[in-house]
Amino acid sequence: xxxxxxxxxxxxxxxxxxxxxxxxxxxxxxxxxxxxxxxxxxxxxxxxxxxxxxxxxxxxxxxxxxxxxxxxxxxxxxxxxxxxxxxxxxxxxxxxxxxxxxxxxxxxxxxxxxxxxxxxxxxxxxxxxxxxxxxxxxxxxxxxxxxxxxxxxxxxxxxxxxxxxxxxxxxxxxxxxxxxxxxxxxxxxxxxxxxxxxxxxxxxxxxxxxxxxxxxxxxxxxxxxxxxxxxxxxxxxxxxxxxxxxxxxxxxxxxxxxxxxxxxxxxxxxxxxxxxxxxxxxxxxxxxxxxxxxxxxxxxxxxxxxxxxxxxxxxxxxxxxxxxxxxxxxxxxxxxxxxxxxxxxxxxxxxxxxxxxxxxxxxxxxxxxxxxxxxxxxxxxxxxxxxxxxx
Numbered sequence: 001x002x003x004x005x006x007x008x009x010x011x012x013x014x015x016x017x018x019x020x021x022x023x024x025x026x027x028x029x030x031x032x033x034x035x036x037x038x039x040x041x042x043x044x045x046x047x048x049x050x051x052x053x054x055x056x057x058x059x060x061x062x063x064x065x066x067x068x069x070x071x072x073x074x075x076x077x078x079x080x081x082x083x084x085x086x087x088x089x090x091x092x093x094x095x096x097x098x099x100x101x102x103x104x105x106x107x108x109x110x111x112x113x114x115x116x117x118x119x120x121x122x123x124x125x126x127x128x129x130x131x132x133x134x135x136x137x138x139x140x141x142x143x144x145x146x147x148x149x150x151x152x153x154x155x156x157x158x159x160x161x162x163x164x165x166x167x168x169x170x171x172x173x174x175x176x177x178x179x180x181x182x183x184x185x186x187x188x189x190x191x192x193x194x195x196x197x198x199x200x201x202x203x204x205x206x207x208x209x210x211x212x213x214x215x216x217x218x219x220x221x222x223x224x225x226x227x228x229x230x231x232x233x234x235x236x237x238x239x240x241x242x243x244x245x246x247x248x249x250x251x252x253x254x255x256x257x258x259x260x261x262x263x264x265x266x267x268x269x270x271x272x273x274x275x276x277x278x279x280x281x282x283x284x285x286x287x288x289x290x291x292x293x294x295x296x297x298x299x300x301x302x303x304x305x306x307x308x309x310x311x312x313x314x315x316x317x318x319x320x321x322x323x324x325x326x327x328x329x330x331x332x333x334x335x336x337x338x339x340x341x342x343x344x345x346x347x348x349x350x351x352x353x354x355x356x357x358x359x360x361x362x363x364x365x366x367x368x369x370x371x372x373x374x375x376x377x378x379x380x381x382x383x384x385x386x387x388x389x390x391x
Contacts, residue, residue, distance in 0.1 A: 003041070004083040008076070011039050011089060022046065027092060030075075037075060040088040047084055060088055062132055063156035070123030072143065072154040090154070095146040097154075098202065099139035106209040110240060113206040114274045116142060119151035120199055121267035128192040128263060132156060135190045137198035138179040139205065177218055178211045182225040182254045185218075193256035196266055200251025200259075203270070208236040212252055225254060244273030246282040 003024070006012050013026040017038065028039040046052050060077040067073060076089035098116060101108060108116070120142055127134060134141075134156055141154045177185065181197035184190050204212050212230045215221035230252050233245040247269035253259045260266040260281060269279045278286065 004080060004085065007039055007041070007080045007083075007085070007087050007089075008078060011037065011087075013039060028089075030089070036092045038072075038090045038092040040090065042086040044085065047079075047086060053086060056086065059156075066127055066130060066132060066156060068123055068126040069150060070119045070152055071127065071156065072152045074156070091152075093143040093145050093152050093154070095144045097140050098142040098144065098151075098206065101144070102139055102205065102209070107237070108206040110207070110244070110274060113203060114244070114270050115149075116144065116151045116206065117199060117203045117270055118267045120153055120202075121263040121270075123151075123153040124192070124195050124199065125263040125267075127153075127156065128195070133190050133192060134195050134198075135184070136176065136179075137195050137202065138176055139202055142202065177221055178213070178215070181256070182222075183256060185222050185225060191256065192263070193259045196251050196259050196263060197253075197256075199263070199266070200248055203248045204230070204233060204252065207233050207240055207248065210236065241273055241276045243276050243278045243282060244270065246278065246285050247273035250281050250285050 004013070007028070010031050011028040012031060013028045015027050017025045017027050019025070021043070023040045023042050026039045026041065028037050029035075030037050042056070046056075057077070060074060064074040064077070072093060073091040074088060075091065077087060079086050096104075098108075120137070124134065124137070134153065136155060137153070143152045143154055144150075145152065179198045179201045181190070181194040184194050201212055204210075213221055213224040213228060215224060230249055233240050233248055234242060247266070250269065251259055251266055260269065265279070265281060269282050272279050273282065
């Protein structure tokens with residue numbers, strides 16, 4: 001069916017602004033209010049998915065309640081009866097997305113990055129306090145107005161509704177997976193810290209021109225998110241203040257509880273970092289490599305920390321204790337050796353069972369990595385694998 005030229009008897013489509021696997025966005029004219037709007041038409045194949053349509057309707061209604069300068073306003077949504085196409089009518093932002101800016105410049109300026117991410121933080125904080133999680137923060141959904149320079153978050157209305165459908169579209173997943181938090185990548189429900197992680201990925205890319213984890217497959221990305229530390233921004237961009245580097249990397253902590261407690265805390269850390277100052281969150285990151293301090297103090301700027309504090313080494317045991325310990329080493333070593341032999345035997349037995357399961361026809365999807373740090377972890381993961389693949 002050809003694309004309609006008018007939607008809901010009110011919106012006249014003028015030209016296409018962009019397209020994706022799930023929708024196409026048009027610049028349109030609202031005949032009633034005589035203003036320009038953006039109309040998102042969902043792909044035709046989604047109209048046959050009743051579950052998706054219902055999710056989409058609920059999320060569009062939730063997004064329409066969000067009214068904030070840093071969020072693209074949703075004006076209307078529904079189904080156009082003549083074309084049977086579902087649509088969303090949104091505020092038209094005359095300006096590029098940050099994805100467009102990256103294509104033009106590869107890297108953004110430090111002040112420009114802080115300004116864009118700060119605005120996005122304020123929009124996210126407002127949405128989070130209203131109980132709405134974006135779930136799909138990425139450069140293509142961060143729009144910058146040519147007139148005001150204000151950044152606006154787009155696509156609140158479709159993010160959750162599209163969540164399950166998107167996972168069936170490999171191309172779309174590969175394109176957006178880099179911005180998904182580690183917990184989203186493992187199938188957990190997205191919460192506000194997930195949006196903070198995604199925005200942290202954007203900030204990292206704005207400053208360095210690359211992603212925190214380069215990848216060629218979803219499996220490779222998931223492994224790198226769990227195992228690899230994020231290379232400091234300053235390795236690629238020495239002119240970035242170290243405190244700003246830390247402010248970005250706190251948002252990229254793999255554990256959600258170690259990220260910022262709120263998007264406003266992230267905004268405060270970025271502002272301080274641009275001045276070469278730390279907040280309590282980034283100072284803790286500088287000392288320990290992780291966020292340990294209470295985030296309630298994260299908006300209080302602290303003096304910049306130039307080098308990590310050296311860890312406190314444990315004191316040596318007293319002479320009498322050392323003598324006792326020298327008398328017992330053989331016993332401890334023997335006990336540990338027996339435990340390790342038993343664990344290794346268990347691994348070999350479980351490995352044989354796992355191989356038998358695979359040979360019997362079970363596919364290898366969802367296989368858990370067994371290259372753990374110690375034999376106990378390996379045994380536990382093999383047990384879990386066998387339980388997951390038991391017929």
